[in-house]
Amino acid sequence: MADAASMAASRSPAIPDSASMAASQAPPGVALLAVEGLQAWYGESHILHGVDFEVRRGEVVTLLGRNGAGKTTTMKSVMGMVGKRRGSVRFEGVETIALSSDRIARRGMAICPEERGIFASLTVLENLLLPPVVREGGFSVERIYALFPNLKERQASQGTKLSGGEQQMLAIGRILRTGASLLLLDEPTEGLAPVIVQQIGATIGKLKESGLTILLVEQNFRFAQSVADRHYVMENGRVIDMIANSDLEANMERIHEYLGV
Ligand SMILES: Nc1ncnc2c1ncn2[C@@H]1O[C@H](COP(=O)(O)OP(=O)(O)OP(=O)(O)O)[C@@H](O)[C@H]1O
């Protein structure tokens, strides 16, 4: 179930990276993540044509847009998980465009992919322990269980035995252990029952309170509104608009036009 690319970063040992230590105290006002003119290709297919956005420390920011707009590709490109990327992706003020995906992960970014990447043959606990800790400040297993009590009850269950909601919680819990300060969550609510969606929303709120920064791809527009500070709208491999969450309600017509809903 897990795809090799998404786990590639996780298998490398937790080698402290002196540059990342020095950069971990980026001055206030500098975006935690600053993406400028990001282009990406899958083989010969040119998918991103110059994506610009930024995420400040402690924010929850969404990427909205129709199917195929390039939201997932943007997340993968930020993590260095596409064949070729150009432009600028600065994390804590440091340029990462030339780094491999495992070095990027070690700087403190982690992705929770849409397909969740749970290993079917491993138990919940084994899945949790899989990605190595890359920085200090990661969640302990007990802290992850406190956030997702269902996972504690199911800790000896195999990945295949989990419900969709439990798999999503496991996929999020797993990256919290690494110590990443920026979490990239690709459609965490997809296919889940409303009560589970609510639970994921509450969790995102708690993670934000604990100081984490989150970039979120969402199709569930009302969910996005309930958790985010700002929204970027993507179309055809570009960011075409930015809307503060507080302005969202007043711009509903514009949003509906963008998303075709
Ligand atoms: N592995 C791939 N190889 C070639 N083209 C791809 C690949 N993955 C995605 N694409 C193409 O890249 C474009 C952007 O896809 P992407 O998955 O980033 O969109 P998205 O905004 O996440 O869409 P969705 O809402 O459906 O998840 C689409 O035209 C898609 O067909």
Ligand SMILES: [Mg+2]
């Ligand atoms: Mg996608």
